[in-house]
Amino acid sequence: MINNPIIFYTASFLIMVFTLITLMNKNVIYSLLASIMVFFSGAIFFYMLGSEYNAIIQAAVYGLAVPVLIGLSIMFTQKNEDSTKIEKLSFLTLIFGMIFAFIFVDTIIFSISKLPKVFNFVELSQINPYDVISSFAAGIFINYVWAFELLSLLLTIVIAGLTLFRKKGA
Amino acid sequence: MEITIYHYLSIGLFMFLAGLIGTILVKNVIKVLISIEIMLLGVNINFVTFATFCDGIKFDGYIFTLFYTGIGAVELAIALYLFYLMFQKKKSDNIEKYGDL
Known part of the structure; x- marks a missing residue:
């Protein structure tokens, strides 16, 4: 298990940014490319947690095979230009989403602050x-x-x- | 500074919620499928996190992650093939036109 904050926060930043790009980008190809980075960042988390086998499987299946599959589907289905419409969220949806996100983050912070500080976790600094x-x-x-x-x-x-x-x- | 279980669980929660919101709000079928895979990634991160921090003997979460990865790939292959078949008739990738699937 790798307990390095620099690697963790870098991978966290990458996975969050590329997840948002995947969901919010208007072009499907760019979303696919961003999702490849998301899946590779997931493999980094698996490796940091000590599960090298899952990291290899994640990188091979979701980082390489699945994007090829999705890319082929995009190639076969993006024939007419009308199918790539620009999706825009309405202002009301955005406001409600921000309110929901604020309540959710507040609930999470409140819940974590109420948790006991010490759990009886297994000591696994070295797996x-x-x-x-x-x-x-x-x-x-x-x-x-x-x-x-x-x-x-x-x-x-x-x-x-x-x-x-x-x-x-x- | 030590990385605790909460850090990894927060990442898993973020991935799951981002995938869920994308599945609900996005209209493109392929983006919906990618969002479902992102949800699965969040679940897998939680499985591996709990197996690492809470289970020091059997590591069952690693096995579950392996199974979920395989099932997720199978589900994606079938969904993409169904989408390809339906696209022949609908000529659109807007998910609202696939109500009669």
Whole structure:
């Protein structure tokens, strides 16, 4: 586990800014590019928390594979220019959103101030990576083996189903 | 300065809420799907955070994150294919025209 405030706050800044760009940008391509940065920043958080395996999976699946999929969808569906309309939030929605955000942030700060200062968290300043790998192996192949098999079955069904749909459509 | 569990949970909460607001307010179908993935990322950050700080033996949150990543990718693939099929008829990516899905 990496306990470095500089890396944490840099990654937090990146993930917040690029999330807002993803949601508020009018161009879908720019939103997709910003979302790639969001997913990579998520991988940085996983790595900081000591889960290197999840970080690699996040970077490979959401940082590389999913943007390719979404980019192909954008290429196939952005033919007419009328589909890229400019979305604008109304002034009333913006006001209500700001009020809601203020109440929410105030509630969060009030809740955190009322929490007890000391929890009985496990002391994990140094996570042994061999323990993480062994827990992964035990989780996938012993504790949650049926969930793992169901997930692989689901992936197989999706691949076969999409292929059959494609053939049927052709 | 030490990074505590609240820092990571705040990031996860922000990601989830940003994805939720984007899912509700944005009209573009692809942006809605990206917002759903951002919501999933927030949930995964919370899972990993709790597994790291509160579970020092089994790390179940890591396994759940792995499953959620796979399911999220599958869901996105199916949703994009359905969107592609419906786009052939609707000729628009505005989500309000997909009410009869």
